[in-house]
Amino acid sequence: MIKNRAFLKWAGGKYHLIDAIRRHLPDGDLLIEPFIGAGSVFLNTDYPRYLLTDINADLIYLYQLLKDNPERFIDDAKHLFSTETNDADCYYQLRQEFNLSQDPYHRSLLFLYLNRHGYNGLCRYNKSGGFNVPFGRYKKPYFPASELEYFAQKAKQAEFVCCSYEQTFDRVQTGDVVYCDPPYAPLTATASFTSYTSGGFNEGQQLHLAQLAELVSHQRGATVLISNHEIAFTRKIYSAAQLSSLKVRRTISRKGQKRVKVDELLALYPAQPRTDSVAYLVESAKLR
Template sequence: MTNESLSQGVRSPLKWPGGKKRVLHHIKAVLPRVGKTRLVEPFVGGGSVFLNLDFDEYLLCDTNSDLISLFKAVKKAPLKFERDARQYFTEQNNTAEQYYLLRQEFNDTSDSYHRALLFLYLNRHGYNGLCRYNQSGGYNVPFGRYKKPYFPELEIEHLSHKLKKAEFIVGDFSQAFECVKSGDVVYCDPPYSPINRTSNFTAYTGAEFSDEDQRRLVQCALKAKGKGVSTLISNHVTEFTDDLYSSADVHKLFSVQRSISQNGKKRNKVEEVLALYANKG
């Protein structure tokens, strides 16, 4: 078993900014579970939450089409995906020159399966696990200079089992909310409202997540509550979010250690909130 073992919860095959593995116990403590239910994730990201929660069904949504293409490829043919992806994890490919060649290959191709394979390679070889695109849609994360990037074989295997019960949406979070039905449970991990608004960065897919988007998400949660759906939302604790979630039924506050600056070595404890819009039915 490697240092990225599965011994302490299930890891995603992907590195992902703001992943929720460290705070899953807080999420589990607040997230409702009633009977046989479906978990809906409008911002699925790397998937740490659904990978560690046992529901009968999953509806996974994200604006990142490459991420969803990877999930679809793993679901359709996990052994083939693992075999094809492993070919990129070689000593020869772990150089800056080869990384930038493969990054350009990724940006030049429109083949969704080929992009899914390269997406995993870029994610594991790129700087600090970032997922970032420029305004033209080109992936632009620099080379990470890791001694030996980890190939997530066990994580792909576990992901494939979970995805047997999953359906997918590529698009805005509102599209996921349009599909909810009574009894569903929704967990939302949107790009966080900034603590320091002068250093805001939420544009992982080339589109900023604004205050208006944050308000729109709350409106979706309130509308879903009227349909018999409970929604849990994660965010930073700020003056803005205090006001934003004033209509929530439950607030859980906790501290978590995160990097909150461009200097990845600067990690401080920040306050986070879980706001629950509970189905009272």
């Protein structure tokens, strides 16, 4: 199967892991992704329907607008990719314009521009919700016209919703397949959780996600696959899952010598026969 690249640059994107991920995902009628990110898994799987969600409203607005009116969006976006706009002063002016704008269409155009012109494809907000990624200083940022067109075509099979992962799990039904790519747990005690929204993603949320995955696999007969760093913490919280590990090259650093391979963990919760036991009903109530 030919692999398709996302139109967004994305730190932690799953393009290079897609073969391993596909091997763990069963067939089904619906694939649900509570952390859609750049959408590499969506773009490289073949399910009849998709439910793609994220807490990042800018991401979901962009995807929905591209689905609804791809020709207009692509035509408008390409004008932001020029010699004049590939300049630090212009970048910071447009970044401020993005942070001040309340118009979803304008923000979506600028989100694509910032993603392709900002440092290493980072998506980062400060505690006030302001996008704060610095200028990337690329010689000629690539305008992903063909990638945008492919995404828009495949998006006809998808529903995009801005909501939390908990709200997404509420919609999981028997036979559904769920792939979760949450902000990763830090490799060291001093590292920070990825803050792709102003709220971040802490250890309690990592644990809660694991609990929900185990719950829906037993109570609702859904399959859940989660990816994360392989560290003692993640092995502990995913202890009820089938675990697979592999090496992944990190590319977040500008310096090549710092692009080292790290351990990646895939935690699979296979669909189990549905149970109406009191224990699971009580646990379900606790987690909501």
